[in-house]
Amino acid sequence: MKKEEYENKLPWDKLIVALDLEDKSSIAEVVNSLYVQRVKFKIGSIAFTKYGPDFLKTFIDKGADVFLDLKLYDIPNTMKRTAAVIAEMGCWAFTVHLQAGKDALTEVKDEVFKTSERLGIRKPLILGVTVLTSQVSDCKSVMDLAKIGNEVKLDGVISSPQESAVIKEQYPNLKVITPGIRINSQGLGDQKRVTTARYALTEGKADFVVVGRPIIKEKDYFNAALKVLEA
Numbered sequence: 321m322k323k324e325e326y327e328n329k330l331p332w333d334k335l336i337v338a339l340d341l342e343d344k345s346s347i348a349e350v351v352n353s354l355y356v357q358r359v360k361f362k363i364g365s366i367a368f369t370k371y372g373p374d375f376l377k378t379f380i381d382k383g384a385d386v387f388l389d390l391k392l393y394d395i396p397n398t399m400k401r402t403a404a405v406i407a408e409m410g411c412w413a414f415t416v417h418l419q420a421g422k423d424a425l426t427e428v429k430d431e432v433f434k435t436s437e438r439l440g441i442r443k444p445l446i447l448g449v450t451v452l453t454s455q456v457s458d459c460k461s462v463m464d465l466a467k468i469g470n471e472v473k474l475d476g477v478i479s480s481p482q483e484s485a486v487i488k489e490q491y492p493n494l495k496v497i498t499p500g501i502r503i504n505s506q507g508l509g510d511q512k513r514v515t516t517a518r519y520a521l522t523e524g525k526a527d528f529v530v531v532g533r534p535i536i537k538e539k540d541y542f543n544a545a546l547k548v549l550e551a
């Protein structure tokens with residue numbers, strides 16, 4: 321995305337809000353505050369473990385794009401069976417660890433394709449996690465993992481916004497999704513490799529940004545999201 325484009329129109333559709341909350345009504349409130357903007361929502365292990373698939377389905381049934389972030393990492397058979405169940409739910413996207421290796425990832429891909437075809441539903445994006453943004457890392461380790469994602473032809477990878485441009489240049493077919501977004505250097509929490517959303521989506525060439533605490537810890541979710549995109 322070009323800088324001018326960014327400034328003319330805030331990229332709400334490139335924002336994925338991480339619903340890392342334990343309270344059902346707060347989660348629903350975040351979704352209701354941002355749903356009309358066509359923001360996407362990420363449900364991770366906190367909310368999924370507590371409230372399960374039926375809760376997630378309420379947002380999918382409402383028409384929201386839901387990204388299930390369980391970061392699958394297991395033997396190929398377990399990964400592919402779990403991936404098939406996720407595809408059946410109608411998620412927009414889900415994550416796997418690239419470290420699971422090519423065999424497991426290929427099986428996941430094939431199974432998701434078959435399941436979606438059989439049910440006649442949209443195929444979820446399969447996104448490979450490179451190195452967690454809470455860990456200090458070098459670009460080579462991230463690129464080695466991104467290479468696996470490219471070879472297996474996953475839909476995209478998750479990386480910090482500090483590596484996203486290099487991944488996009490080398491592997492233009494991969495979508496790059498970047499957590500590690502902050503308005504400024506305050507409130508980093510456990511994140512180590514961070515930038516602003518604007519940087520990630522322009523210079524960083526990311527396709528989507530994932531933002532949790534800078535939005536969900538605020539009282540006014542809409543204004544907080546606006547500030548994140550404007551920063």
Ligand code: C5P
Nearest residue numbers: 338364451452453478499530531532533
């Ligand atoms: O609150 P914060 O904006 O740091 O949330 C970032 C979200 O992105 C969290 O839900 C976290 O689990 C997720 N994530 C990450 N780093 C990755 C993959 C996912 O921070 N590599």
